[in-house]
Amino acid sequence: MKYLCLVYGEEEKIATMDDHDCLAVDAALRGSGHCIASEALQPVATATTVRVRNGRLAISDGPFAETREALAGFYLIEARDLNEAIQLAAKIPPAQVGCVEVRPIRPIREQPRSGLAAQAAAE
């Protein structure tokens, strides 16, 4: 199963961490075949939020919501089940000062929902 591990933390705390620790974990995850993709992110100050309403593009500075813990990076991993995904996520260094959200991927290509079906299902 694929999971997205979203790495969150207070930016000042994450900034004090040694990148080499993160790189070592990343290398291990890639080497074991668990990691499909992974990246660190620039700080939230560099973020831009895009919304389209009524055909009009609205752009704003910053993340979609101001939060104490900000998104710092991600790992897209392949794991046997949630227990394995949790064990892998726990190795990510920022988990010690922040947290890692582990979310299963929805198989949208294999099972695409049409909007109307979703509405009917909700009734």
Place this chain on the structure above:
Amino acid sequence: MSTPAPAATAAAIDLVYRTESRAVLATLIRLLGSFDLAEEALHEAFRAALEQWPRDGMPANPRAWLVSAGRFKAIDGIRRQARFSPLDLDLHDAGVDGPDAIDDAALEDDRLRLVFTCCHPALALDAQVALTLREVCGLTTEEVAAAFLTAAPTLAQRIVRAKAKIRDAGIPYEVPAPAQLPERLHSVLRVIYLVFNEGYGASAGDQLTRHDLSAEAIRLGRLLVALLPDPEAIGLLALMLLHDSRRAARSTADGELVLLDAQDRALWNRAQIAEGVALVERALAQRQAGPYTVQAAIGALHAQSATPEATDWTQIVGLYDVLLRMEPSPVIALNRAVAVAMRDGAEAGLQALDAVLESGELSGYRLAHAARADLCRRLGRRDEARAAYARALELTRQGPERRFLERRLAELEAGTGAAVDPAAFRSTNG
């Protein structure tokens, strides 16, 4: 066969249902990969049993028979519904009469798998509790809802969402690996203790104890110890038995609260106490005592005191010191302060208590105020006692407790009332 098969009366089949259905369900969940499919399969299996056993006699191994029957019916149902044959289903030994590799050891493992899955920390705690009571203990949704004073549809939704999370997030049906076991066991023990507490000192409503839940928790505790004799599991079972042993003495016929030092100890269940004490010793012997074991040891000291005066408060304070090192929680510090009052007098106890209250963490905890009220009352500090009783009353949601505190307050006003042991309030710990 030289002996005839035992009579498969309705009563006998009912007994099999009551003793085996949970284990059968646990195995069917593993074989079918789904809670819902397994539940349907269980029903189908018992329907088949009701048809066939009166005719053919009780099978030698009812459990294995039911598992086979359930799996067969489920696979049959799936095949009829599927548009193409599911290649990954093993249909070879789906036959009811076929040789079955399902042995008792595997079935016991499945019960453990079920417990750990229902108590997975990725599920919300109230979902863990609901799911465990429903799937492991076999309570109906309505029974679980009633026990927790929740509306049945709300409870039903909670269970549906929990099963959906298990499915969608990929929570596996397995016993955790040894490295993860201690932490995962903690999750299971917490659920069991929560269920016990809910039954022991009902948090709201007018019944002091809902002993059905306590009995259920004890049953769960026994199951866990039988499957996984971890010292803390043993300690928790001991703790529950020792608390439960006082059930008959804890309230009057009218349902009014009777504190520990006022309880008629002749009403204490000696069999439960003996069992609890033996379990404490067994847990301590393994030299890995954890918080539940230490709390059970405290309970054992109370249980073994013939009278309140005979209570060994020095040992109890010592045990609280140990407990506090393991789990530095304000509630435990509160209980320790109350024990200090018994060992060293109300003044010393009040000092210890106020030190805990300073942090402010217990400001919303009714038992902290009740304990302070009582110590102040013993010291003749009536205004402080009155204020503390009033605060405790604001916070209590439970009929018998509320009436007890009101009586104390009234006694205070009237200048009457005997000194009481605040330790007699059983503080719930998390």
